[in-house]
Every structure is written in structure tokens, then in C-alpha cells.
Amino acid sequence: MLERIEKLQVISLGILVGLALIVSTKMVASTIQKNEISVTGSAYEIIKSDKGTLNFDIEIKRATRQEAYKVAQEQLKTVEQYLKEKKITKINVKTPQVYPVYKNDARGYSTNEVDHYNYIQPISIAADDVELIKEISTDLGSLINKNIVISVETPSYDYSKLPELKVALLEKASNDAKQRAESMLKPSHNRVGKISAVRMGVYQITPVDSTNVSDMGINDTSTIDKKVTAVANITFRIK
Numbered sequence: 199m200l201e202r203i204e205k206l207q208v209i210s211l212g213i214l215v216g217l218a219l220i221v222s223t224k225m226v227a228s229t230i231q232k233n234e235i236s237v238t239g240s241a242y243e244i245i246k247s248d249k250g251t252l253n254f255d256i257e258i259k260r261a262t263r264q265e266a267y268k269v270a271q272e273q274l275k276t277v278e279q280y281l282k283e284k285k286i287t288k289i290n291v292k293t294p295q296v297y298p299v300y301k302n303d304a305r306g307y308s309t310n311e312v313d314h315y316n317y318i319q320p321i322s323i324a325a326d327d328v329e330l331i332k333e334i335s336t337d338l339g340s341l342i343n344k345n346i347v348i349s350v351e352t353p354s355y356d357y358s359k360l361p362e363l364k365v366a367l368l369e370k371a372s373n374d375a376k377q378r379a380e381s382m383l384k385p386s387h388n389r390v391g392k393i394s395a396v397r398m399g400v401y402q403i404t405p406v407d408s409t410n411v412s413d414m415g416i417n418d419t420s421t422i423d424k425k426v427t428a429v430a431n432i433t434f435r436i437k
Contacts, residue, residue, distance in 0.1 A: 233436050234394055235382065239375025241367045242427040244406055247355035250331030250422075251324045254338060254350040258317040263296060266317035270294065273346045274319060280341065281323060284334055292320040328355050328422050354419040360426070364401060367428035372396075375432040383436065391435035399429030 256273055260266035274291065281289055295318040301311045325331050335353045342348075357363070379390045400415030406425050410416060418424055 234433050235379050235390075235436055236395075236431060236433040237375045237379040237382070238399075238429060238431045239371045239373070239378060240427060240429045241370035241374055242425055243363060243367060244423065244425055245357050245363065247328050247357050247422045247424065249324065249326055249356045249358055250328040251322060251354045251356075252331050252335050252351070253320065253322045254348050256319040256321065257347045257349055258319070259314050260317065261314055263315050263317075266296065266315045270317050270319050276344060276346060277321065277341065277348075281334075284330065285327075286323050286325055286330070286334070288324040290322040290324075292322065294319045331355075332422065352420055355422050355424075356419060357424070357426075360403075363426055364428065367401075367426060368398060368430060371428045371430040372432060375430055376434070379432075379434050389437040391437045393432055394435050395433040397431040399431065402427040402429075 256270065256277060258266050258269050258273065260269060278289060278291075295316075297316055298312045299314050299316060300308045301313040303309050323331070323334070331353050335350055338348050338350050376390060383390060400413070402411055402416045403424055403426050404410055404416050404418050405421045406423050408418070408425070
């Protein structure tokens with residue numbers, strides 16, 4: 199009985215080895231038949247933003263529309279003077295938003311009686327001096343000392359020469375892919391031939407220290423210094 203079991207084990211092992219050899223042979227044949235190698239190359243560059251924008255709102259709460267409007271005009275003049283003193287010339291005063299806030303009854307339900315009006319005056323500024331935009335974004339709150347309530351959004355920082363940089367990085371990523379392919383083929387004494395296929399990856403524009411990536415690409419506008427990364431997947435013919 200024991201001898202029979204051992205024979206069955208030997209036969210089973212032989213079948214498995216045979217199948218493995220067949221699969222392995224097919225895989226090698228497929229690779230040689232294609233005679234190609236696909237490699238992913240990448241390149242990045244650290245850049246500093248050269249344009250900044252900042253959006254913020256002057257917020258006013260008054261009993262009537264007329265009073266809210268009057269206060270808004272006075273405060274707007276103060277804010278514009280503040281910005282001019284900071285050497286900001288690109289000031290965009292947008293259309294204000296005014297809406298009533300209704301009183302609640304004793305049970306907490308809203309009534310038709312107006313309690314007050316909220317007046318929101320959006321303003322957008324822009325400058326090539328990104329450090330100045332950063333400074334203003336943190337200093338605007340000081341206008342509270344003049345009884346001006348301001349809600350500030352996160353500044354947006356951009357790089358005006360990004361299109362040209364993307365082209366240059368794609369070329370570097372392609373060269374990196376070729377160098378990787380050459381290194382991989384060197385032990386086999388083969389050489390990199392012509393390109394048979396190219397697929398450009400999405401660009402990743404991230405904070406300098408970030409390691410985040412996304413299939414859809416990342417476009418960070420929250421930091422002044424950024425890292426722009428390009429990826430290229432290239433298939434080369436093997437000589």
C-alpha cells in the first residue's frame with residue numbers, strides 16, 4: 199500500500215513538472231517572438247510659482263439692505279486703500295451677494311419676519327510677487343481692528359511657463375526610459391532598437407516633499423514651490 203502511494207506521488211510530481219516546463223517554454227517563446235521591451239521613464243523638476251491669486255469676502259450684517267450697502271461701500275474703500283498700500287494693482291471687485299436671514303419663532307421654526315441682511319462682497323487680487331500674496335493672505339485678518347470682517351480663501355499659486363516645462367520633461371522622461379532599457383538589455387548583449395509604441399502618463403504637480411500620485415494627475419496650487427513630474431511608457435524593439 200505504501201509503495202503504491204509513493205508511486206502515485208512520483209507520477210503526480212512528474213506531471214506537475216512537465217506542465218511547468220510547457221508553460222515556461224510558451225512564456226519564453228512569447229517574449230522572443232515579440233522581440234520588444236517596455237520601460238517606464240520619469241523626470242521631474244522643482245519650480246517656483248510666478249503668479250499668485252487670492253480670493254476673499256467682506257462680510258457685513260445689518261438690519262436693512264440700505265444700511266448693509268452703505269457700510270459695504272465704506273469698508274470697500276478701506277480695503278482697496280489697504281491693497282494699494284501693499285502695491286497690489288490687480289483688484290477685481292465682483293458682484294455682491296445680499297440675502298435676508300429670517301427670525302425663528304419660539305419653537306425654532308423660520309418665520310417671514312426678516313432678522314437682518316447678510317451682505318457678501320467678493321474680491322479677487324493677483325500679483326506676480328507670490329510672497330506678497332502669501333503675506334496678504336495672512337495679514338488681511340488684521341482689518342478686524344477697523345471693524346471689517348473678512349473671510350479669506352487659500353491662495354492659489356501657478357507657474358506661467360508650465361506648458362514649455364511639460365514638453366521638456368517629457369523628452370527627459372523618454373531619454374530616461376531608453377537608458378533604463380539599455381541597462382536591462384546589457385547583460386544579454388542586446389541593444390535598444392526603434393520605438394514601436396509610446397504612452398505618455400499624466401503629469402503630477404505636487405508640493406516638493408509630497409509622494410502622492412493619481413491616475414488622473416495632480417495639480418497642486420496651494421504651495422509656492424512645486425515638483426512637476428512627467429512619466430513616459432515606451433516600448434522599444436530589441437536588436
